[in-house]
Amino acid sequence: MLAKTSNMRVQKTIHHQSRWPGRSAGRKRMTCFSSALYLVLLLPCFVFADNSELFHLINERLSYMDEVAAYKWTHKLPIEDRKREEKILDHAIADGLTQGIRVETSRAFFQQQITAAKEIQHYWFDKWRSGAAPSGSPDLNKVVRPELVRLGQAITSNLNTASPKFSQDEFLAIIDVEGLSTLGKQQLHQALVAIEHYDHRLQQVLEAGLLRVGTTGDYAPFSFRTSSDLPFAGIDIDLANDLAKALNVEVRFVPTQWGQLLDDLTAGRYDIAMSGVSRNLDRQKVGYFSNTYHRGGKTPISLCKKVRKFDKLQKIDRASNRIVVNPGGTNERYVDQHIKQAEKVLHQDNRTIFDEIISGNVDLMITDEIEVKLQSARHAELCPTMPGKTLTYQEKGYLMPQDQQLKEYVDLWLALRLGDGTVASTFEKHLN
CATH class of the missing domain: 3.40.190.10 (Periplasmic binding protein-like II)
Known part of the structure; x- marks a missing residue:
């Protein structure tokens, strides 16, 4: 995992190197080593990354902000986009709930990330106004934003590792993105260590x-x-x-x-x-x-004209018969456990599965009694083949x-x- 993460960072370093006019010559986005000392410091960096993967993810996400700025510059778009910011916050809060993160602390942390992102973009806009401007940029919607979404989700998944044991000095050493001030880094760190989790799920709800x-x-x-x-x-x-x-x-x-x-x-x-x-x-x-x-149980359903053909399990479990199932549920589990000869046919969309029986593509289905009653009432062609009987007990x-x-x-x-x-x-x- 660490080797993969470090390789990803090196690739991003190469991708960014000297892309935009005004960037410091030879500056590389390596998180805890320079290119000259890469091989020497490789092992220590792996050890360090083991305790600070979250910081590296935050740094990597912010490192895309020059590309965001370049796209907005070349397409004459404003840095501020309040509607999109609210959409980002809503998604971040929703992702945070999957980790049990308190809404108010999740919002504050991701709002601070947005503030830091805009600070970096303003930095590049100011630099380009007084010097050479970028001639192009990666596509924001097709290239950059999918990466930002991926990294945002990875950050949320790693927020459980956020702890006061991560000192501000460690954070400042890792967050190394051109255009982000020390104050911006400090405010981001404060929002990070303020993350809190709900005590239990009912409290969260x-x-x-x-x-x-x-x-x-x-x-x-x-x-x-x-x-x-x-x-x-x-x-x-x-x-x-x-x-x-x-x-x-x-x-x-x-x-x-x-x-x-x-x-x-x-x-x-x-x-x-x-x-x-x-x-x-x-x-x-x-x-x-x-x-x-x-309470109920499993029972077969087929065309009404085939009821006698499938009125016993022994008649159903024959090699010439085709039983349709929706994958991953208890219907498939029952067929796997009890049907040895008949052919199992997977149908991905459970909403249209009974049409397969009506059209003759399959012979029958074994499903919950309540569903058999409903579908046989809806479709005159369908009937339970073992009415009043169930093959299992179910709750x-x-x-x-x-x-x-x-x-x-x-x-x-x-x-x-x-x-x-x-x-x-x-x-x-x-x-x-």
């Missing part, structure tokens, strides 16, 4: 005023939408809105997929998954489940990070909504 709900949008009646530009709908979407109202916070729906449900959870991209998620022991190893709000629950305070709140909210009939009426609304 309440104080940030935001509940981030992971949902797939491909599993009616729990969560569905027909295209990415339309809002989510379904049982769990309605209940998510109710939960947010109980918390007195806003709700934000975060698209996820079954195959990355746990990865998104551990990455902190959502606070709770509400998408008809089946409670199982593998998922419980990674997160906490709420209490159960629906639905809401998946959260391993945060006891959040789980206890959700469990109490759910118990109250089960008791007052809200859950039952929501199911009835979407099933009928």
